[in-house]
Amino acid sequence: MNILLVDDEVMVVTLLKKHIDWKGLGIDEVFTAYTAMDARAVCTGNKIDIIVCDIEMPQENGLYLLSWVRETFPSVVKIILTSYPDFKYAQDAINIGVVKYLLKPVSFEELSETVRLAADEIIKREKEKLQVSAGQQRPDPKREEKIFYTNLLTGDILPFTEFIDKALKTGGLTREALEPKGLVYIRLAGARVQMKNNSILLFALGNIAEELFSDITEVHLWDNIFWIVKTGHDRASLNEMCELFISSLKGRFPGEIFAYFISAEYSACHLSLETLSERSRDLRHAAMQYRNVGQFIYDVDDLMEKAMETENGEQHPSAWAVAEAVKEYVHAHYMEDISRQDIEACVHLNGDYLNRIFKKATGYSLVQYIQYYRILVSRRLLAERKCTITEVGTKVGFDTPSYFAKVFRKWTNMTPNEYYNSCDSKSGTPPESDNPQA
Structure with missing residues (x-):
């Protein structure tokens, strides 16, 4: 296994080459380069497995070099070592497949550990290739879960039982293990960075969440973050999870974090694999409605329970209950000519109030x-x-x-x-x- 060190500071390259036990890390040969042009020549003429590269260099930026490496030698593991703690650089680095963004001055121990992990990843890839060729590859359950939930939330898997069961079977997954018991939407606001689905910040937040809570699968849809909670949690414990996550990030996140959640224990919510996509939209809609000063966690079940009004001295059902009744009627009669009067008769509410409360719960008008x-x-x-x-x-x-x-x-x-x-x-x-x- 070979490594290439690229930095216009000769002293940095010399110290790293001399003081790190490369043989102990499984590295056979250490190549060096002081410009991007030299690095391209080394990559072209030798088998490079890992590259450690600076960003700011004369003639060509290190990110451009690594972009070329990604296109020309996609299997090379890319590590950045730079003096610039610029978040835009970090985002660009993640976009081109950099696995680690290290800041100078870096200790020999930290760089050694990073290279060791990179070497382990390369060995793992090689083993997987051999397993594939031998027909022995086993799918990664966590990865398959993320793919399944992502496709379900985006609508790539249609929310009907036959489509869901087929996707579960394809991924080697079981409905029992993945049936959601809770759903949390994390909204990021006021950040000094542009959020993207593959930004370094989202990955960091995902790692923190999944380290704190082993029973969740986190899905990123651009700057939307969802936790699918797979074990039983009542509304109080979901609130505690959100509190723990937000408190663990105080002072570490360049903005504010808000959490909105619903629980499957609330019967009117009907949280299931079939309704997961629609419920994710309900949470995003709630996030647009409820933004009280000083409040960071919202129990959307509770908000929808209280979303009722009194007309002519009569108290009406909660927004969730109204929305569910309307949806059930539409699901049963969508092939017919549905009038507002039909729905009004079904839920015993007048049109203006019905439309208002339904939109409050779902974001949709009746039509x-x-x-x-x-x-x-x-x-x-x-x-x-x-x-x-x-x-x-x-x-x-x-x-x-x-x-x-x-x-x-x-x-x-x-x-x-x-x-x-x-x-x-x-x-x-x-x-x-x-x-x-x-």
Whole structure:
């Protein structure tokens, strides 16, 4: 295994080469370079497994060099050693696959440990390649869980039982182990950095959360962070989890952290694998509504329980209960011509109040939710490929193909025909979906 040290400071390179026990770390040969151009020549003429590189160098920035390494030699493990604690640099480093961002002056012990971990990762990769070639590779359960939950939250797995069960089977997962018992949304605000799905900060927050709580799987969707809690927690214990996480980051995060959660113990919430995507939208919507000064944790179940008004001396049900009743009605009658009067009669509330309380709980107006659910079912039917596009539109309650196409495009940024053609004809797996545009 070979390593390349790249730094325009000759003394730094000399000290590292001399005072680190490279043989003990499994390194056979240490190559050195003082410019990016020299480093390119070394990489081209020799087998390099690990590269330790400075950022600010004459002629060419180290990040550009590492970008070239990523494209030309993707298996090389990349480590940055720099004097610049610039968060933008750190973000760029993560974007090009850098595994560690070290700041000068670095101790020989810290760099040695970083190289040792990199060497271990390379050995692990080699073993996995051998297992693949021998047909012995075993999937990483934690990685498969993250993939499954991410696809479920984004809608890449449609929220219907047959699609979920198929994805569970493909990933070697079980419903019992992954059925959510709680859902937490972490909102980051006031940070001095631009959040992205692969930023170093999000990875750091994820590591902290999963070290604190072994029974969660954390999913990042751009700057949205979700914890899927997989063991039983009541609302009080979910609140304590959020308090512990936020308190552990005091003084370490360049902004504010807010937490919003719901628990499966609350019967009106109906938290399940089938409803996980919709509940994640409920939490994001709650985060836009509830931002009290000095409050950082929100029990959304409690907020929705209290979201009731008194009209004509009568107290109405909670927002959750109203929303669930409306949804159940829509799910049962989406193929019919649904009027507001039909829904009013179902929940015994007048139209203006009903629309207001439903939007408070879900973020959708009644008309928007009916459209959303009809398009969701139409995606299911198109993915199954058992009906023509015209038949699908009729089955989900649209009078004309043109109106069906117009609404479908509004919610998916695709025409029904484009969606149908992009589905896998053998597996019935839908393509990646865009977020609905309400």
